[in-house]
Amino acid sequence: MAAEPAGGALALPDVAAHPAAPAQGRRWPVISITIITVFVLVALLAPLLGTADPYAQSLRARFRPPVWEVGGSWTHPLGTDRLGRDMLARMVWGSRVSLAAGVVTVLLASALGAVVGLVAGYYGGRVDAVLMRVTDATLSFPVILLALILAVTAGPSFLNVVIAIAVILWARYARVIRGQVLTLMELDFIAQARLAGAGAGRIIGRHLIPNTLNTLVVLVTVQIGYVIIVEASLSFLGAGIPPPTPAWGSMIAEGRDVVTSAWWVSLFPGLAILLVVLAFNLLGDWLRDTLDPKLRQL
Amino acid sequence: MLRFVGVRLLQSLVALAILSVVVFVLARTTGDPLHMILPMSATEEDYANARAYLGLDRPYVEQYLSFVARAVTGDFGTSIRARRPVSELIRERLPNSLRLAVFAMTVSLTMAFPLGVMAAVKKGSGVDRVAQVVAVLGQSLPTFWVAIVLVEFVAGRLQWLPAAGMSGFSSYILPGFTLGWFVVAGMMRLLRSGMLEVLDSEYVKLARVKGVVEHRVVWVHALKNALIPVVTFAGIYFAILVTTAIVVETVFAWPGLGRLAYEGITSRDFPVIQAVVLTTAAIVAVVNLGVDCLYAVIDPRIRYAR
Numbered sequence: 260m261a262a263e264p265a266g267g268a269l270a271l272p273d274v275a276a277h278p279a280a281p282a283q284g285r286r287w288p289v290i291s292i293t294i295i296t297v298f299v300l301v302a303l304l305a306p307l308l309g310t311a312d313p314y315a316q317s318l319r320a321r322f323r324p325p326v327w328e329v330g331g332s333w334t335h336p337l338g339t340d341r342l343g344r345d346m347l348a349r350m351v352w353g354s355r356v357s358l359a360a361g362v363v364t365v366l367l368a369s370a371l372g373a374v375v376g377l378v379a380g381y382y383g384g385r386v387d388a389v390l391m392r393v394t395d396a397t398l399s400f401p402v403i404l405l406a407l408i409l410a411v412t413a414g415p416s417f418l419n420v421v422i423a424i425a426v427i428l429w430a431r432y433a434r435v436i437r438g439q440v441l442t443l444m445e446l447d448f449i450a451q452a453r454l455a456g457a458g459a460g461r462i463i464g465r466h467l468i469p470n471t472l473n474t475l476v477v478l479v480t481v482q483i484g485y486v487i488i489v490e491a492s493l494s495f496l497g498a499g500i501p502p503p504t505p506a507w508g509s510m511i512a513e514g515r516d517v518v519t520s521a522w523w524v525s526l527f528p529g530l531a532i533l534l535v536v537l538a539f540n541l542l543g544d545w546l547r548d549t550l551d552p553k554l555r556q557l
Numbered sequence: 558m559l560r561f562v563g564v565r566l567l568q569s570l571v572a573l574a575i576l577s578v579v580v581f582v583l584a585r586t587t588g589d590p591l592h593m594i595l596p597m598s599a600t601e602e603d604y605a606n607a608r609a610y611l612g613l614d615r616p617y618v619e620q621y622l623s624f625v626a627r628a629v630t631g632d633f634g635t636s637i638r639a640r641r642p643v644s645e646l647i648r649e650r651l652p653n654s655l656r657l658a659v660f661a662m663t664v665s666l667t668m669a670f671p672l673g674v675m676a677a678v679k680k681g682s683g684v685d686r687v688a689q690v691v692a693v694l695g696q697s698l699p700t701f702w703v704a705i706v707l708v709e710f711v712a713g714r715l716q717w718l719p720a721a722g723m724s725g726f727s728s729y730i731l732p733g734f735t736l737g738w739f740v741v742a743g744m745m746r747l748l749r750s751g752m753l754e755v756l757d758s759e760y761v762k763l764a765r766v767k768g769v770v771e772h773r774v775v776w777v778h779a780l781k782n783a784l785i786p787v788v789t790f791a792g793i794y795f796a797i798l799v800t801t802a803i804v805v806e807t808v809f810a811w812p813g814l815g816r817l818a819y820e821g822i823t824s825r826d827f828p829v830i831q832a833v834v835l836t837t838a839a840i841v842a843v844v845n846l847g848v849d850c851l852y853a854v855i856d857p858r859i860r861y862a863r
Contacts, residue, residue, distance in 0.1 A: 396572035398793060401800040401841070404834055407822045408580070488699050492804050495701045496819065511702055515808075518709045529702035537697040544693075 288545040294538035298531075302354040310348040311335070313505045317343035322521045338523045341513055349505035350527055356506040357535065360420060360490040361483040367425040369479050372432025373471070377463050379433065380440025391437065397430035402489055403496075410498030420499050424489055432478060439471045473550040481543035484536035491532050507532050558853065565849050569842040573835070577628070580834045581621050624831065633832035638824045643832045646817060651836065654806070654813035657736065658798060660729050665737035665744060672741075673748025677756060677783075678775055688745055695742020700801050704735045704808040732809040736801055740794050747790055751783035758782075781855075788852050792845040799837055 301308065311334075320343040324331045331338060337346035379390040406423035413419050443449060443466070452462055493499035494508025502509060507528035514524030599607075607613075613620070627634065633643035676688035711717050711731060719728045755761060756779050764778045765771070799815075806815035814833055821829030 392568055392572065395568070395845075396575060398796065400576070401796055401803070401837060403800045403803050404818060404837065407803070407818065408830060408834070410822075412825075484697060488697075491699050492701055495699075496804065496807060497823070508699075508701075511699075511705065515705055518705055519713055522709070525702070525705055529699060529706070532699050532702065533697055536699075537693060540693055540697050 288542050291538040291542040291545070294534055295542065298354055298358060298535050298538075301351055302358045305351050305355055308351060310351050311345035313344060313348040313352040314503055315344060319343065322517070322524075324521075325523050337527055338521070340510070340521075340524045341517065346523060346527060349510060350507075350531060353505040353507045353510060353528060354531065354535075356417070356494075356500050356504065357487050357490060357532070360417065360424075360500075361487040361539075364421045364424045364428065364486045364490075365479050365482050367421065368428035368482070369432050369475060371425070372429035372434075373436050373468075373475060375429065375433040376436025376438075377440055377467055377471075380437040380444065381459065381463055381467065383441075383444075387437070390433070394430045394433045394437075397427055398434070400427055402427045403492060406489075406493050407496065407498045410493065415493075415498050415501045417500055420490055420493055423493075424486055428482065428486070431482070432475070435474060435478060436471050439474055440467055443467055443470055477543060477547045477550055480539060480546055484539035484543070487532060487536050487539070561853055562846075562850055565846055569846055573838060573842060576838050577625060577831075577835060578621070580831055581617075581624065628832075628835065633835075634828035636821075636826055636829050638821075638826045638829070643828045646829065647814070647832055647836055650812060650814045650817045653811065654802060654815060657729065657732055657806070657811060657813060658802065660733040661737035661798065662740070664733055665740040668737075668741045669744035669748060673745040674752055674775060674780060674783075676745070676749045677752030680753065685749075688749060692742045692746045692749075695738055695745075698738070700735060700739065701804045701808055703738060704731075704805060707731050707735060708808070732805050732811055735809075736798065736805045739801060740798060743790070743794055743797075744787060747787050748783060751786045752779060755779045755783045785852075785856050788848060788855060792841075792848040795844045795848075796841050799841060 317339070320335065320339050321341060323335050323339040323343075325338040325346075326333055326336045328338075335345050335347065337350065339345060340349070375390055375394065379387040379394075402424055405427060406420060409419050409423045449462060449466060452466055457465070490499055491506070491508030491511070494506040495512045497509070497512065499508055500506035510528040511525040514521065514526070514528075518525055615623075624634070631644055633647070635641065636643050636646060639646060672684070672688050672691065676685040679685055708731065712719060718731050752775075756775075761774060761779050764774050769778065802813065803815035803818055805811065806813045807819050810816070814837065817829065818833040818837075820826075821833060
């Protein structure tokens with residue numbers, strides 16, 4: 260580095276300015292957990308909540324404003340949409356789509372990615388080279404493009420959305436897990452396990468998987484939010500969950516043209532997405548700080 | 558170094574070749590594009606004629622090979638819907654997308670750098686808190702929703718900026734900001750965490766002890782190494798930018814490649830889909846190649862590994 264002439268008094272390093280562990284990082288993320296719990300409960304208990312039928316149309320009750328606006332009533336607390344369907348009910352049922360898409364996709368992608376990462380990191384050499392090339396190629400492919408192709412060729416459906424996202428998303432897990440495995444493989448305890456006669460299955464299952472689990476948990480949490488946003492974007496573009504199934508993304512799309520007169524149609528689903536994704540991201544950040552401070556961002 | 562670049566170039570080409578097969582197969586396995594082009598009243602004979610005219614009646618392998626042979630020379634066939642050469646459409650749209658992307662990148666970098674570095678230097682301060690909020694919101698706000706809200710308030714109610722289309726500098730601001738928003742958040746986080754780590758390292762302390770002026774310590778000594786993670790992720794962020802562009806261009810009616818992709822896909826326009834996907838992938842591959850080379854220059858350890 261540059262050899263600066265020491266001019267004037269010695270400036271001592273300000274160690275106190277950078278405490279090793281931020282105290283606030285250790286506190287439980289109560290707000291995130293509460294938000295996630297509420298949304299999960301709402302999604303699970305949707306049929307029992309006694310909201311209106313999310314599919315019931317009423318042409319007389321089109322674009323009713325929320326209850327606190329002039330013309331609103333308690334029959335439709337959050338107003339109604341273009342077809343007179345109850346916004347609250349559609350929001351409640353829409354949470355099922357978003358959360359299910361997030362959780363299922365991420366589980367699928369992380370399982371696939373973890374297997375690839377473990378195999379690549381464990382065997383190294385040519386296996387690693389091939390798998391990592393595939394991973395890199397996948398990583399650089401825009402998710403939405405693939406999802407759009409799939410939606411149009413095979414028709415928009417929940418399953419296609421999950422597949423399209425998972426087919427790309429696994430690569431991120433593979434990259435990170437492989438990196439971790441490579442570091443682990445250098446450590447003595449793996450060599451000792453080998454000496455003790457442990458085979459590939461035992462080393463991977465007994466030593467590598469438990470040691471990469473923390474990273475996996477952090478990644479999964481952070482990515483749920485990302486997947487919810489991607490699913491909503493796809494539904495928004497008409498390539499996600501097909502109507503009339505309520506999904507937050509398509510609800511925003513439906514409200515897009517009437518945003519001036521009936522702002523509630525696209526505002527509420529947007530807020531719901533923001534809240535859930537925010538909660539998952541904050542929880543993920545907290546998990547990272549607690550479980551795996553070295554992991555940066557992916 | 559030359560060998561490194563050569564190997565990476567070869568890998569990119571192989572990846573592109575695999576991708577071209579995937580795209581070709583995906584675009585053809587399900588759904589018949591003729592259903593979208595021909596009127597409901599078309600007879601069997603009309604279908605056969607159209608199929609022969611568009612070359613869709615030949616075996617898949619033959620279709621693929623002729624596609625590749627022509628694609629290499631820049632000929633992607635004729636758009637089924639627009640009935641114009643696809644290369645012409647791409648040449649028309651690509652510059653618009655690039656202009657928007659460059660604008661968005663410039664905006665995000667000029668925001669991310671000062672914010673990320675200052676957040677790390679003044680950890681726990683007001684700046685840091687603002688940075689944290691920006692970072693978290695950037696990753697939690699759905700792009701298309703931000704776009705709609707911006708269109709409604711800034712373009713609709715306040716009438717400050719045009720809501721859609723491409724006309725002069727002011728029309729870049731809304732889509733550019735929407736597009737850059739996510740990148741700002743990600744880049745800033747990386748810079749902040751990178752800077753925090755580096756500022757705590759021995760060589761930075763040494764620089765301080767030697768009496769290097771603080772702003773030089775931060776902006777020269779520390780930033781150089783804090784940039785490594787940013788460069789690592791630059792390729793991934795670019796891929797995300799391309800993805801986001803499809804949504805943003807659709808919402809803002811931006812005449813770019815993303816919108817072309819959306820239009821091509823909704824009308825099942827094979828040649829257009831193939832061309833857009835491959836062009837996008839090629840651009841992403843070139844950017845990644847550039848990033849890798851830059852990376853190898855900044856961090857010599859990479860060159861010798863593997």
